[in-house]
Structure formats: C-alpha cells, structure tokens
Amino acid sequence: MDNNALPAREAMEFDVVIVGAGPAGLAAAIRLKQVDPSLHVVLVEKGSEVGAHVLSGAVIDPIGIDRLLPEWRTDPACPIRQPVLDDRFYWLTRKHAIRIPTRAMPPLMSNEGNFIVSLGEVCRWLAKKAEDLGVEIYPGFAASEVLYGDKGQVIGVATGDMGVGRDGKPMDDYTRGIELRGRYTLFAEGARGSLSKTVIERFGLQAGRDTPKFGLGIKELWQVQPQVHRPGMVQHTLGWPLSNDTGGGSFLYHFGERLVAVGFVVHLNYRNPWLSPFEEFQRFKTHGLVRATLEDGKRLVYGARAISEGGWQSVPRLVFPGGALVGCAAGFVNVARIKGSHNAILSAILAAEDAAAALKSGRAHDELAGYEDGWRTSPIGQDLKKVRNLKPLLSKLGTAAGTLFGGLDMWTNTAGFSMFGTLRHGHPDHQALLPSSATPKIAYPKPDGKLxxxxxxxxxxxxxxxxxxxxxxxxxxxxxxxxxxxxxxxxxxxxxxxxxxxxxxxxxxxxxxxxxxxxxxxxxxxxxxxxxxxxxxxxxxxxxxxxxxxxx
CATH class of the missing domain: 3.30.70.20 (Alpha-Beta Plaits)
Incomplete structure (x- = not known):
C-alpha cells in the first residue's frame, strides 16, 4: 500500500507514550503520574483489552509492587491474594519424581514470601490504578511503526491502519492509524517486541552485549477436583520428557477456586528440528506426578509466549534519543527463578522517574542516562547478576551437570563470588538447529482428549x-x-x-x-x-x- 496516496494520520501530543499494557508499561504509567500528576501519559495496547495478551506462570516476587503501590495488601480489589505455602522441586525420570530438598537449593530460589497470581488479572487491576491517576489507555490499537524526528530521535509511535485487505488495499471499513507523539516513548512490549526489535537494531543497542536468548513457555489453566487442590502449592521440575541436551522445565501452581496453572518451558537453543515443544508439554502431563493432579479435571485456557532468558549479560543498552526499553522488552527475566514481573515493574519505576525528572528540567527526546547507568546496581542488577551463569552452563554442559554447577555458582554468588566469572551464551537460538538428516525423529503419541x-x-x-x-x-x-x-x-x-x-x-x-x-x-x-x-x-x-x- 502506497502511504503517499493515503490521507495524513491524525496526530496527538503527549509527554510520554508507552507501548504495551503489561506489568512494565502499566507500572511506568502509574509512576509517572505519582511523580508528576500534571504529565500527559498515554498507553497503547494491541490486545482487545488490558490483560488479553498477558501470559505468565505466575509466581511473583512482591518487591516491585511493594515499591510501586505499598498499600496493595490492604486493597480489597487487589488480585494478589494467594501466598506460596508449599514450595517443591523435582527431578523427573520417565517413571519417578525425585524431590530435591529445599535446603540444597540456593536461597534465592526460595519462593517464601511470594504469591501465585493470574498476571492478566494483576494487569487489569494496575490499569484501573493508572486510569484513576489520569493515564489514557487505548486497548485494541497495535503500535506498528516507530516515528523519528529530523535528528533521528524517537518522537512516538503510529498505530496500524485498520480495514486493510489481504491484497494490501483499503477496504470499505478502512481507518487510518493515529500518530501518538511523545517527548519520551517507553517500549514495554515484552519479549521480542516487534518495535523494540527495530529500535535495538536502529540504534545498535545490542553492540558490546551478549547474544539475546529465549525460551518458549506453554501454559494451560485447569480446574481440578477438590481432593487434589492444594492452594499455595508451587511445584517445579527438570528432566523428563526432555533429553539432557535440551534445556527446559515445568511449573504447576495451585490457587483460586480449584485452579491449577500448569506450564512447560523449552529453551529455544534446542538442536533437534524434530522436537515439538507443544508435544513435549503434552507428554509431560502424563507423568504420574502431574497426572495425579490434572486427571478428571477440566482444561479451561491455553496459551504460549516467548520468554527472555539471556539475563545479565544479554541486556541491551536501554536508552536511545527519545526513549527507553523497560521490562521484558529489555530482557529482565531471572531464568533461574522463572520470574520477570518484579524486575519489569522495578525497571519501569526507574525509567519513569528518570523521564519525569528530565521533563521537569525541560528536556525532551534525549537519552535517559540515569536509567541506563543505574539499573545494574539496583535490585534488578543484584537479582540478575547472581544467576548469570546458569543459562550458559545449561547450554554447555546439559541439564544435569549445568544445574549442578549452576546451583553451586548461585550459592557462591550469594557471598559475592563466582567461580566462573561471567560466561557468554554463544550463538543465537536460530543457529542451534542441526540438519534433520543428522538428528533422530521423535514419535509423539496421539492425544487422548482428556489429559x-x-x-x-x-x-x-x-x-x-x-x-x-x-x-x-x-x-x-x-x-x-x-x-x-x-x-x-x-x-x-x-x-x-x-x-x-x-x-x-x-x-x-x-x-x-x-x-x-x-x-x-x-x-x-x-x-x-x-x-x-x-x-x-x-x-x-x-x-x-x-x-x-x-x-x-
């Protein structure tokens, strides 16, 4: 479609434009208005409503929410209600589940004080908080283009045109997109965000940093029988059905009205092109440890999402003229803890505070250097640095040895020392596959329609x-x-x-x-x-x- 032949887009001016209504985007919006209620803040979200595209385990560390909304525990509308009461970790073989004693786990792996939530519900609650502060939230509008000024600085985003046909031509219901222009733009799209990716490439933000790494998380929500429901129980596993040279693991969380969130993560640097993460997840559910919980239950929802796994060494430069990356768009997931929302919120707070200070001083469209310079010494950096070698060790040594040496490294990192220094990840995930002729095919069983x-x-x-x-x-x-x-x-x-x-x-x-x-x-x-x-x-x-x- 020739953009020159189309009518000009309507433009709207804001102090700050935020892309993505996940935990990071909403936290940034809230913090901006907390610091300066006069700021004009808009948040655009591609899902049909806030939370529609949000998928996570999720067990959350409340450190971020404590900082953003310290009164949340007394808010009757807050959906963060189920504390972790029973924390279990297993190594699976085909027929057995070997429980790893809690005392053998590095302290940072403990879920004591954490909460089991629906992250989508948390985001809807945060959206209400943001709107009460005066944030404009536009769900159902996908930001499809980054806008640049005459000096190459980011000046906002444009939403996609609606009513474009398969042939690229406008249909009868065609509507032109809107330009949302901001003095600063924060990208909070989550892992592998389409606009974040283009900004990283344009400004060379990955230069000098390690390769980004990713996993695929697949999740189902079940309603289980009352006799097997254990509210507050958190269960993680490694091992079967994945081979030792394929990284990944599972989670199973009990909360709500007989609800169980069950999920499976496969690291995307796997080598066998015949492997299917979806089918591995289905096989996992047939293990006796999992079947005992899900059998005779009802599957309610299914979804999947990529996860940032590169951590400390893979985080790109976060700032560029006119904006910044926050949350999982920046890669702040702690892969060992399988948690990212706490760091997403903390990063959003840092970026929002820096942006508010810049606007107050009359600055615009420059780099938020304080955010870039400060995150590694903040709780975010402290969280990620301790686990920085787990992912490289899993990739180099396999799941069994990688977990053992990664665990030892996390223990020593608790005292501020690493026996490995900082290991590198190596090649990107898409280069990991071997030719199909060099790898064994995998025969997956047919689904039974029940489990x-x-x-x-x-x-x-x-x-x-x-x-x-x-x-x-x-x-x-x-x-x-x-x-x-x-x-x-x-x-x-x-x-x-x-x-x-x-x-x-x-x-x-x-x-x-x-x-x-x-x-x-x-x-x-x-x-x-x-x-x-x-x-x-x-x-x-x-x-x-x-x-x-x-x-x-």
Whole structure:
C-alpha cells in the first residue's frame, strides 16, 4: 500500500507514550503520574483489552509492587491474594519424581514470601490504578511503526491502519492509524517486541552485549477436583520428557477456586528440528506426578509466549534519543527463578522517574542516562547478576551437570563470588538447529482428549481471533530460501516449534508450498526467534486481534 496516496494520520501530543499494557508499561504509567500528576501519559495496547495478551506462570516476587503501590495488601480489589505455602522441586525420570530438598537449593530460589497470581488479572487491576491517576489507555490499537524526528530521535509511535485487505488495499471499513507523539516513548512490549526489535537494531543497542536468548513457555489453566487442590502449592521440575541436551522445565501452581496453572518451558537453543515443544508439554502431563493432579479435571485456557532468558549479560543498552526499553522488552527475566514481573515493574519505576525528572528540567527526546547507568546496581542488577551463569552452563554442559554447577555458582554468588566469572551464551537460538538428516525423529503419541490435546483444539481455548482478510502479519523474507533450507535441510521445524499450528508444508504437484495460517497466531513470537535462517519476521496484525486470555 502506497502511504503517499493515503490521507495524513491524525496526530496527538503527549509527554510520554508507552507501548504495551503489561506489568512494565502499566507500572511506568502509574509512576509517572505519582511523580508528576500534571504529565500527559498515554498507553497503547494491541490486545482487545488490558490483560488479553498477558501470559505468565505466575509466581511473583512482591518487591516491585511493594515499591510501586505499598498499600496493595490492604486493597480489597487487589488480585494478589494467594501466598506460596508449599514450595517443591523435582527431578523427573520417565517413571519417578525425585524431590530435591529445599535446603540444597540456593536461597534465592526460595519462593517464601511470594504469591501465585493470574498476571492478566494483576494487569487489569494496575490499569484501573493508572486510569484513576489520569493515564489514557487505548486497548485494541497495535503500535506498528516507530516515528523519528529530523535528528533521528524517537518522537512516538503510529498505530496500524485498520480495514486493510489481504491484497494490501483499503477496504470499505478502512481507518487510518493515529500518530501518538511523545517527548519520551517507553517500549514495554515484552519479549521480542516487534518495535523494540527495530529500535535495538536502529540504534545498535545490542553492540558490546551478549547474544539475546529465549525460551518458549506453554501454559494451560485447569480446574481440578477438590481432593487434589492444594492452594499455595508451587511445584517445579527438570528432566523428563526432555533429553539432557535440551534445556527446559515445568511449573504447576495451585490457587483460586480449584485452579491449577500448569506450564512447560523449552529453551529455544534446542538442536533437534524434530522436537515439538507443544508435544513435549503434552507428554509431560502424563507423568504420574502431574497426572495425579490434572486427571478428571477440566482444561479451561491455553496459551504460549516467548520468554527472555539471556539475563545479565544479554541486556541491551536501554536508552536511545527519545526513549527507553523497560521490562521484558529489555530482557529482565531471572531464568533461574522463572520470574520477570518484579524486575519489569522495578525497571519501569526507574525509567519513569528518570523521564519525569528530565521533563521537569525541560528536556525532551534525549537519552535517559540515569536509567541506563543505574539499573545494574539496583535490585534488578543484584537479582540478575547472581544467576548469570546458569543459562550458559545449561547450554554447555546439559541439564544435569549445568544445574549442578549452576546451583553451586548461585550459592557462591550469594557471598559475592563466582567461580566462573561471567560466561557468554554463544550463538543465537536460530543457529542451534542441526540438519534433520543428522538428528533422530521423535514419535509423539496421539492425544487422548482428556489429559493431552492437539494444537487446534488448544488454540480454540486461547480465544484467538484475527480478521482473516488482512495482510499476513508473519513476513517470510525469501520464499525460495524457506523451501530450500527450512524445509529441505531442516525438515520444516516451523510446523513443530509453533505452538498454534500456524505453519504447514503441503505439496502441489511436485512443489512444496508453505502455508501460513495467520489466524491461529497466539503472538508468542517463536517463529521470529527460531527460524533457522532468521527468515520470518513477526509484525503486529490489526489491533484487538490475537488471543483473548481471561485470566492467564
């Protein structure tokens, strides 16, 4: 579509523009208004409502909420209610579950004082707090373009045009996007955010930092039988069904009205292209330790999301002229603790305070140097530095030895010393796959429809809805390369790594044809990370599309 032939976009002016209504974006908005109620703050969110695209385990460390809203414990509307009462960790074999004693775990791994939540519900509560302070929140509008000034500085974002047909031409219901211009723009899109990715590339923010690393988290929410529900119980596992050279693990959290959140994480540097994270998750649920909880229960919701795993050494430079990265867009997940929301909120507070101070002094569109200079000595840096070697050790040594030496390193880091220094991650995740001819195929059992399921019925439970007659938002740069390499060399791994059945290889005569079922997309971003040639780019579809998670 020729933008020069389109009408000019309407522009709206703000002090601060925030992209993404997750914990980081909402915390930034709240903190800005706490510091200076006169600031004009807008938050744009691509989900149909706040929380619709939010997916996390989630056990949260309350350090961030304590700092942002210290009165939260006395707020009857606050959804943070279930404290962790029983903390368990297991090593799984095919038939056994070996419990690891709590006293053997590094102190930072303890969940004492943490809470089991639906992060989507927490975000809806934070949104109400933000709106009460005067923040303008626009759900259903996907920020699709970064706006730059005449000196190359970020001056805001534009939302995507609505009503564009599959052929790229305006339809009868066409509506032009809006420019949201800010003196500062904060990107809080979560892991592998589409605009954050372009900003990182444009300003070279990853230069001098280690390679970003990611995992794929798949989650289901179940309502279980009363006799097996243990409110406050947290359970994590390593081992089966993954092989020792494939990193990952599971979580299972009891909370609410007989609710159990069960999930599985696969590190995206796995090597076997025949592996399917979705199918590994289904196999995991058949283990006796898990089956005993889920059997005769009802699966309510399904979803998936990429997770930032690079940590301390992979965090890019956070600031650039006109804005900053906050939360998981910056990569602040503590992979050992499987937690990121506390650091997301803390980073948002730091960035918001720096932006408010800059605006008060009359500055605009420059770099928020205080935020960049301060995070490594803040509680965020203290949290991430202690676990910085776990991910590299898992990658180099495998799950068993990597966990052992990573645990020892976390113990010594508690005293401020590391036997390894700071290890590097190595190559990016998309370069990890081996050719399909060099790896064994994996035979997965058929789903039983009671405990294990197929992908399409799972996507149905994510309430995913996309306008079908819109341009495909999953862009394949080189179709010939996809056929000659992704299919012919690697055996079509996109048909397995995608947890939503978006990608298919079919044949028409003697030709292999790549089919993209974009309407299935749950916005996990795995394809943008794992395609072996970096040939797929995830872009934002029309605002309001994608999953609609009620309480994930």
């Amino acid at each position: 294990t399921f197929d992908r399409l019925s799972s996507v149905f439970l994510s309430n995913t809805n996309q306008t079908e007659n819109q341009p495909v938002h999953l862009r394949v740069a080189d179709a010939a390369l996809q056929a000659s390499s992704e299919h012919d060399v690697y055996g079509g791994p996109s048909t397995r790594y995608c947890p939503a059945g978006v990608y298919e290889w079919t044949t028409q005569g003697e030709q292999n044809v790549y089919v993209i079922n974009a309407q299935n997309c749950v916005h996990c971003k795995t394809c943008d990370i794992k395609d072996p040639n970096g040939n797929i780019t995830w872009t934002a579809p029309e605002g309001g599309g994608g999953p609609n998670y009620p309480n994930m």
